[in-house]
Amino acid sequence: MTTPVLSAEPIDELRCAFVADRPFLLDEGPRKFTRPEEATEAPPAEAVLAVDGVREAVFSGDRVTVVRDPAGPSWDDLIPRVQYALGAAVTSAAIVVDPDRAPVLDDEAMYDEVEHIFQTQINPIVAQHGGAIDLIDVQDATVVIRMSGGCQGCGMANVTLRQGVEAALKKAIPTLAGIRDVTDHGSGANPYFSSTSK
Amino acid sequence: MTGAPRSRLLLLLPTTTYRAGAFIAAADALDADLTVASEKDSAFSTDEPDALLTLNFAEPAECVARVAQFHRRHPIRAVFGVDDRTAVVAAHVAQALGLDHNPPAAVEAAGDKFRQRQLLATAGVPIPSFAYHHFDRIDPASLATVRFPAVVKPVSLSASRGVMRVDNPDSLAKAISRLRAILEEAAPASEQAFLIEDYIPGEEYALEGILDDGRLTTLALFDKPDPLEGPTFAETIYLTPSQASAPVQAALHDTAQAACTALGLVRGPVHVELRYNARGPWLVELAARPIGGRCGEVLRFGPEAKSLETILLAQALGRLPTIPSREPQASGVMMLPVPRAGTFQRIDGLETALATPGVTDIAVTVHRGARVRPLPEESRYLGFIFARGPDPGTVERAIRQAFATLDIIIEQTP
Numbered sequence: 067m068t069t070p071v072l073s074a075e076p077i078d079e080l081r082c083a084f085v086a087d088r089p090f091l092l093d094e095g096p097r098k099f100t101r102p103e104e105a106t107e108a109p110p111a112e113a114v115l116a117v118d119g120v121r122e123a124v125f126s127g128d129r130v131t132v133v134r135d136p137a138g139p140s141w142d143d144l145i146p147r148v149q150y151a152l153g154a155a156v157t158s159a160a161i162v163v164d165p166d167r168a169p170v171l172d173d174e175a176m177y178d179e180v181e182h183i184f185q186t187q188i189n190p191i192v193a194q195h196g197g198a199i200d201l202i203d204v205q206d207a208t209v210v211i212r213m214s215g216g217c218q219g220c221g222m223a224n225v226t227l228r229q230g231v232e233a234a235l236k237k238a239i240p241t242l243a244g245i246r247d248v249t250d251h252g253s254g255a256n257p258y259f260s261s262t263s264k
Numbered sequence: 265m266t267g268a269p270r271s272r273l274l275l276l277l278p279t280t281t282y283r284a285g286a287f288i289a290a291a292d293a294l295d296a297d298l299t300v301a302s303e304k305d306s307a308f309s310t311d312e313p314d315a316l317l318t319l320n321f322a323e324p325a326e327c328v329a330r331v332a333q334f335h336r337r338h339p340i341r342a343v344f345g346v347d348d349r350t351a352v353v354a355a356h357v358a359q360a361l362g363l364d365h366n367p368p369a370a371v372e373a374a375g376d377k378f379r380q381r382q383l384l385a386t387a388g389v390p391i392p393s394f395a396y397h398h399f400d401r402i403d404p405a406s407l408a409t410v411r412f413p414a415v416v417k418p419v420s421l422s423a424s425r426g427v428m429r430v431d432n433p434d435s436l437a438k439a440i441s442r443l444r445a446i447l448e449e450a451a452p453a454s455e456q457a458f459l460i461e462d463y464i465p466g467e468e469y470a471l472e473g474i475l476d477d478g479r480l481t482t483l484a485l486f487d488k489p490d491p492l493e494g495p496t497f498a499e500t501i502y503l504t505p506s507q508a509s510a511p512v513q514a515a516l517h518d519t520a521q522a523a524c525t526a527l528g529l530v531r532g533p534v535h536v537e538l539r540y541n542a543r544g545p546w547l548v549e550l551a552a553r554p555i556g557g558r559c560g561e562v563l564r565f566g567p568e569a570k571s572l573e574t575i576l577l578a579q580a581l582g583r584l585p586t587i588p589s590r591e592p593q594a595s596g597v598m599m600l601p602v603p604r605a606g607t608f609q610r611i612d613g614l615e616t617a618l619a620t621p622g623v624t625d626i627a628v629t630v631h632r633g634a635r636v637r638p639l640p641e642e643s644r645y646l647g648f649i650f651a652r653g654p655d656p657g658t659v660e661r662a663i664r665q666a667f668a669t670l671d672i673i674i675e676q677t678p
Contacts, residue, residue, distance in 0.1 A: 077616055077619075080621070081616065081619045083615070083616075096614055096615055096618050096626070098618050098619075098623075098624065098625065100624075121621065122619065122621065123619075124615050124618045124619045126614070126615045129615060131615045131616060131618070131619040132619075133619050133621060187311075191307050191308060191311060192307050194307050195307045197307070219631045221279060221280060221281060221282065221284060222277070222279055222284055222302065222306065223284075223285075224284045224285040224288045224289075225277065225284050225288065225300050225302070225306060225316075226306060226307060226308065228288045228292070228298070229298065229299075229300050229306070229308060229312055229315040229316050230306060230307060230308030230311070230312055230315070230316070231308075233308075233312050233315050234308070234311065234312070252627070252628035252629075252647075253632065254631050254632075255631055255632045255633050256631070256633070257631050259279040259280065259304070260280065260630075260631065260634065261280060261281060261282040261629050261644075262280045262642075262644045
């Protein structure tokens with residue numbers, strides 16, 4: 067994997083945006099990290115929070131906005147260190163979508179099974195509401211999915227996942243640990259159900 | 265080896281709710297067998313009939329019959345409605361199944377602003393003076409006696425929808441006409457009636473509480489730092505803990521308790537809007553449900569930082585021996601109001617706003633292309649800004665700083 071381009075665009079005294087040539091995380095929507103323990107499944111976030119003087123980081127697609135500690139190093143000192151940390155994390159590709167990543171066998175077998183269920187059972191059902199669900203990955207028995215169409219931004223998306231998709235998958239795969247939804251629901255343009263009331 | 269049977273929870277979730285995710289997560293946290301009922305079919309309703317039900321929430325008797333049938337196959341331990349309408353259904357269903365519940369009449373009274381005010385006035389709870397009017401039988405002589413400023417509001421609807429301040433006879437006439445159009449569009453089947461109340465000046469507060477055997481515990485008292493003086497009453501920032509003095513907080517709690525008692529509510533969540541001025545506390549609204557929108561996400565309880573929804577479902581399941589206290593840290597939320605009518609496109613500057621120290625999350629809850637209108641015609645929010653900090657002042661500054669960086673793009677609709 068080549069080293070990503072990482073431009074730095076200071077926003078103000080405390081905030082600076084770094085932009086890469088590829089997305090940092092599987093999660094599509096903005097995601098904020100303030101503590102290393104929140105970032106254990108997101109190596110780029112873990113790496114940037116490990117830089118002395120970095121207080122918070124907001125990841126969104128190919129962009130990360132870093133907040134520095136006002137009492138810590140200046141941006142002149144921090145920018146190259148953040149660029150190095152992010153570049154190394156992305157290049158090691160622990161969480162960026164990387165087709166070369168070799169999942170452990172159990173996850174691989176589970177991926178095939180889940181993919182088959184999605185094609186033959188799940189997607190024909192959600193298509194009735196104009197939706198679709200893509201299988202992105204299986205990580206430690208957790209199924210990573212992305213919703214689109216009528217499911218993206220739907221007020222009942224969680225219900226569909228928990229009461230429909232997960233229930234169906236667990237019948238076939240009792241060892242399934244759960245489902246992780248990385249959909250940017252805020253960008254859904256045609257949700258089947260919209261949240262409008264108390 | 266077999267374990268104890270798990271408790272089945274029936275969660276009544278309207279498809280328009282903002283809070284499906286929060287309640288699903290809470291049910292998971294409590295390891296409850298969950299059945300979700302909505303007023304419209306889920307895509308999986310046929311394939312997962314134990315997990316998903318469709319109920320006509322407008323007809324509680326139908327719901328009772330349908331759930332009683334389901335209960336025979338899958339015994340239900342608790343039923344919980346998340347909004348005004350489903351709270352009524354939950355009370356009827358729980359009564360029929362012999363579960364702990366609020367009296368249905370009490371929940372129905374809480375959802376009817378006129379009935380609520382009649383009961384509160386009889387019990388001596390301090391509320392604004394009010395008068396009931398039906399659109400088809402408006403008495404001009406009665407309107408001539410209105411004291412200004414006043415507030416016009418529908419007996420149904422929620423979240424300040426249709427609520428307008430009026431300062432003279434001319435604005436009163438316009439408000440009545442406008443409200444009639446709003447009601448005909450929003451709730452044509454509901455009672456086409458409205459109240460005219462005295463406008464009560466003063467600081468406004470929101471009390472989030474939980475009732476157990478009729479005793480009210482305040483889970484959180486929110487300050488509302490933006491003035492709510494009309495002509496419409498858009499909620500914006502909520503901050504907790506309240507900075508009101510201890511005597512004022514006690515007076516607000518006591519007023520809310522008196523209102524719950526007057527209505528006959530004994531169990532579960534209440535959300536109460538109050539004002540306080542030189543004459544003391546005033547009850548403005550009471551609902552037998554938790555706080556709306558996604559505002560509940562700013563609340564965390566006990567050492568395990570449990571969510572509001574977890575606390576409420578735990579009580580419904582009979583698994584809340586003590587009511588935990590809210591965390592000591594301050595928190596707040598801003599409901600992003602609709603600034604003008606049009607077609608929502610997007611909100612720019614989200615990443616920068618989210619990078620504001622203290623801001624923990626920003627959620628956009630309106631989809632691109634949605635037609636939006638500000639109050640009083642509609643009451644939906646564009647989204648929510650959440651923040652935490654050492655004190656309410658720091659939280660408020662973080663929220664305002666983040667909001668200032670947002671650029672809301674709404675295209676004018678022809």
